[in-house]
Amino acid sequence: MELVKCNNLCKEFDQKQILKNINLSISKGKIIGLLGKNGTGKTTLIKLINDLLTPTSGEILINGEKPGIHSKQIISYLPERTYLDKDMKVSQVLRFFEEFYTNFRKEKAIKLLKDLDLKIDAKINKMSKGMQEKLQLILVMSRDAELYILDEPLGGVDPATRDYILDTILSNFKEGASVVISTHLISDIERILDEVIFIDQGEIVLTSPADELRQKENASIDEIFRRCFKC
Amino acid sequence: MLRKLLKYDLKWCYKPLLVFYILAIFFSIITRIIESFEQTLMVLIIDKICSGIVIAMLISILINCFMRVWVRVIRNIYKDESYLTHTLPVSKNTIYLSKILTAMITLLTSFAVIIGCIAIVFLNEISWDGLKQYLEQSAIFFNSSVFSLILVLIITVFFEFLFLIISGIVGIILGYRSNHLKTVKSIISGFGIYMILSTFSVAVLYLAGFLNPDIMDAFQNIEISSNAMKSIMFAGIVVYAVYNVILYWIGNHLLSKGVNVD
Numbered sequence: 001m002e003l004v005k006c007n008n009l010c011k012e013f014d015q016k017q018i019l020k021n022i023n024l025s026i027s028k029g030k031i032i033g034l035l036g037k038n039g040t041g042k043t044t045l046i047k048l049i050n051d052l053l054t055p056t057s058g059e060i061l062i063n064g065e066k067p068g069i070h071s072k073q074i075i076s077y078l079p080e081r082t083y084l085d086k087d088m089k090v091s092q093v094l095r096f097f098e099e100f101y102t103n104f105r106k107e108k109a110i111k112l113l114k115d116l117d118l119k120i121d122a123k124i125n126k127m128s129k130g131m132q133e134k135l136q137l138i139l140v141m142s143r144d145a146e147l148y149i150l151d152e153p154l155g156g157v158d159p160a161t162r163d164y165i166l167d168t169i170l171s172n173f174k175e176g177a178s179v180v181i182s183t184h185l186i187s188d189i190e191r192i193l194d195e196v197i198f199i200d201q202g203e204i205v206l207t208s209p210a211d212e213l214r215q216k217e218n219a220s221i222d223e224i225f226r227r228c229f230k231c
Numbered sequence: 232m233l234r235k236l237l238k239y240d241l242k243w244c245y246k247p248l249l250v251f252y253i254l255a256i257f258f259s260i261i262t263r264i265i266e267s268f269e270q271t272l273m274v275l276i277i278d279k280i281c282s283g284i285v286i287a288m289l290i291s292i293l294i295n296c297f298m299r300v301w302v303r304v305i306r307n308i309y310k311d312e313s314y315l316t317h318t319l320p321v322s323k324n325t326i327y328l329s330k331i332l333t334a335m336i337t338l339l340t341s342f343a344v345i346i347g348c349i350a351i352v353f354l355n356e357i358s359w360d361g362l363k364q365y366l367e368q369s370a371i372f373f374n375s376s377v378f379s380l381i382l383v384l385i386i387t388v389f390f391e392f393l394f395l396i397i398s399g400i401v402g403i404i405l406g407y408r409s410n411h412l413k414t415v416k417s418i419i420s421g422f423g424i425y426m427i428l429s430t431f432s433v434a435v436l437y438l439a440g441f442l443n444p445d446i447m448d449a450f451q452n453i454e455i456s457s458n459a460m461k462s463i464m465f466a467g468i469v470v471y472a473v474y475n476v477i478l479y480w481i482g483n484h485l486l487s488k489g490v491n492v493d
Contacts, residue, residue: 013410014410014411047492050317050318051317051318051489052313052314052317052318052490052491052492053489053490053491053492054488054490054491068322069320069321069322070320072317072318072319072320073320077314077318079314081311081314082311083311083312083313083314083315084312084315085243085312087243087246096239099235100232100235100319100320100321101319101320
């Protein structure tokens with residue numbers, strides 16, 4: 001059974017179609033790049049999978065069930081914005097995650113915090129946006145989830161830190177789990193991808209294993225993407 | 232999960248409320264102490280200032296009690312924090328119930344603090360005797376005990392204020408279903424629900440007056456009988472309880488259909 005399955009998924013805002021008939025399957029144990037230019041529907045698709053938006057039509061199934069309590073237990077989601085209560089301390093956020101997610105590993109989070117030089121007693125509103133994003137990544141990667149969905153994890157990060165973040169992702173996701181990374185910074189992530197999904201103007205234009213695509217087109221994913229979208 | 236959510240909701244709402252509680256109680260005690268001094272012009276001025284602060288604090292408690300719950304609903308269900316709230320392994324119904332329970336609990340404690348502060352400032356031997364006498368007379372007038380009279384009064388006011396808060400919450404849910412002018416639409420929806428249902432309850436009461444002449448008395452005379460007052464009070468409790476249940480159900484139903492966060 002597929003981990004995520006979208007059948008004829010559509011999303012409209014003000015009669016404008018943001019997603020058009022998305023049919024998609026995400027299987028277990030893969031790292032998938034959801035690639036597309038800005039404003040092509042990547043975040044909308046991710047928000048639909050995470051039950052943050054309601055589909056206009058079509059359906060999403062996660063492990064064969066509609067998004068709900070079960071799907072939220074197995075999906076670990078990193079949004080593109082900071083979502084933590086700014087009045088909390090890092091230690092309080094850890095406790096919060098520990099209380100709500102049975103698959104949250106606090107020791108792992110503390111270790112990652114130390115690695116990234118983040119203080120456990122720091123207040124979130126005293127942290128820079130970059131530090132908050134790192135903290136969120138730690139929280140997300142400290143869960144033993146079956147699917148990690150990372151929306152623009154490299155968005156506001158300097159090139160030097162990007163590699164560190166990618167390594168953190170690679171070395172911390174649960175074995176056998178899948179990772180969906182949405183980004184437009186393809187060259188940075190293409191080395192880790194098993195599969196790619198190209199999305200443009202609300203439609204999936206290409207789905208392929210990354211190596212197969214590289215061999216077939218005799219080019220890197222980044223080049224294929226640029227060619228495909230005429231950048 | 233409800234208990235955990237409730238814990239965080241209450242913590243968030245009580246943070247500023249506790250400050251107001253402490254300030255209100257502190258200034259109530261100060262006012263009481265000052266009133267025990269010999270009354271000179273300066274003491275009188277300080278007394279008036281302290282009394283003013285107490286009244287301001289009590290109003291702030293009430294306003295903050297409403298606003299904190301509404302802001303919590305907006306932030307937690309529709310703004311940035313909703314990215315965490317809606318990805319917790321908790322149903323939307325539980326999230327909603329937690330907000331309603333938070334509203335009820337903060338309202339109750341705010342009532343207790345307000346009554347307590349008023350008692351600290353104004354209750355002395357003379358006023359206590361006066362109040363006791365007034366309550367006993369009222370109880371005789373209503374043909375009930377003092378305890379049940381106070382209980383009915385508290386329940387009526389509590390349900391009325393709860394109705395106001397839940398109207399606001401349902402207004403927010405309705406307003407945030409659209410894609411534009413969400414705040415404006417939330418205010419209009421919440422205010423609209425409150426006004427329409429309040430007007431409706433007066434209309435229902437008027438219609439009930441045709442069946443019960445005691446109730447019709449309230450629409451036709453300035454002075455009404457104890458029976459009419461009693462009927463109106465009990466009708467008020469029933470009507471507000473029904474409104475609260477209906478509004479709770481509507482909000483729950485709308486939210487369980489799904490959200491579209493910003």
